[in-house]
Every structure is written in C-alpha cells, then in structure tokens.
Amino acid sequence: MGEETHAEKANGEVVSESSVKYYTLEEIKSHNMCKDTWLVIHDKVYDITCFLEEHPGGEEVLLEQAGADATESFEDVGHSIDAREMLEQYLVGEVHMDDRRKDCTQDTFITTSGEASSWTMWFIPVLAAAVFGLMYRYYTLEQQSS
Numbered sequence: 001m002g003e004e005t006h007a008e009k010a011n012g013e014v015v016s017e018s019s020v021k022y023y024t025l026e027e028i029k030s031h032n033m034c035k036d037t038w039l040v041i042h043d044k045v046y047d048i049t050c051f052l053e054e055h056p057g058g059e060e061v062l063l064e065q066a067g068a069d070a071t072e073s074f075e076d077v078g079h080s081i082d083a084r085e086m087l088e089q090y091l092v093g094e095v096h097m098d099d100r101r102k103d104c105t106q107d108t109f110i111t112t113s114g115e116a117s118s119w120t121m122w123f124i125p126v127l128a129a130a131v132f133g134l135m136y137r138y139y140t141l142e143q144q145s146s
C-alpha cells in the first residue's frame with residue numbers, strides 16, 4: 001500500500017510515481033549559486049533563487065547555506081509562522097529517502113531533558129522535606145528551652 005517506485009535520472013534527480021519529486025543530496029548540492037539557489041529545510045527542498053533579495057535577514061545568510069541543509073540555521077533564528085508559511089511557495093520537492101539524516105540529535109535532546117526533569121522531580125521534595133525537618137527541630141528546641 002502506498003509503495004513508490006523510484007527511477008533515477010542521469011542528473012541525479014529521482015522521480016517517483018507520486019507527485020512529489022525526490023532529489024539526491026548530490027543534485028541539491030549543484031544548486032549553490034546566486035542565480036540558482038536551493039535549500040533543504042526539514043528534508044524538503046526549496047528553490048529560493050527569486051527570494052534571495054526579498055529575505056529580511058539578507059541574502060548572504062541564504063547563500064552561505066546554498067545547496068545544503070539549512071534546517072539548523074533556519075530554526076536557530078526562530079522564524080515566525082509567516083516565514084514558515086512562505087516556504088510553501090518555494091517548495092520543489094523532498095530529499096531522497098536514502099539521503100535523509102537520522103535525527104539522533106532530537107532523540108538525545110528528548111532523553112536528556114527527560115533525565116533533567118526526573119532529577120528535579122525527586123530533588124525538590126527531598127529539599128523541601130529537609131528544610132521542613134530543620135524548621136520543626138528548631139521550633140521544638142525553642143519551645144523546650146523557654
């Protein structure tokens with residue numbers, strides 16, 4: 001069900017039977033000039049040639065990433081929802097399945113943040129109990145001495 005067959009053209013472009021076009025990283029890399037600029041963001045391929053001059057963040061930052069995966073830099077800037085919606089109009093296809101990066105950084109991030117939250121989950125009650133215990137002791141000693 002939903003299986004796609006892919007045929008690779010001589011220029012590296014991979015055409016699937018569905019309407020989505022798949023491109024290899026090799027093919028994407030060749031679109032790295034100011035007159036022909038492609039970018040990859042979240043495994044989607046964008047032809048941003050005519051957007052270079054319009055980009056509010058300047059064309060230099062886009063040209064630095066030309067022909068490559070710009071997901072990290074795009075996310076680092078914290079682009080608005082409007083900026084994300086703008087992407088749609090430049091979409092030309094997707095990165096070929098074999099060339100997609102395994103998102104292990106995200107896994108590590110989730111694991112690390114999970115560990116951090118479980119650590120605080122036991123540390124805060126223990127600290128609160130210790131403070132409460134000390135206060136109680138101080139209070140009872142005060143009353144005994146008076």
Ligand code: HEM
Nearest residue numbers: 048056057061062065070073074077079080082083086087
């Ligand atoms: C095709 C992809 C991109 C689109 C459609 C896009 C769109 C936009 C838009 C609309 C803004 C205005 C602020 C906002 O609405 O968030 C913006 C700002 C900016 N963008 Fe992009 N951008 C793209 C890719 C990138 C990439 C790959 C980088 C970094 C290498 C980048 C760096 C910046 C910077 C530095 C600003 C200025 C932020 C500021 O002054 O606060 N953009 N972009």
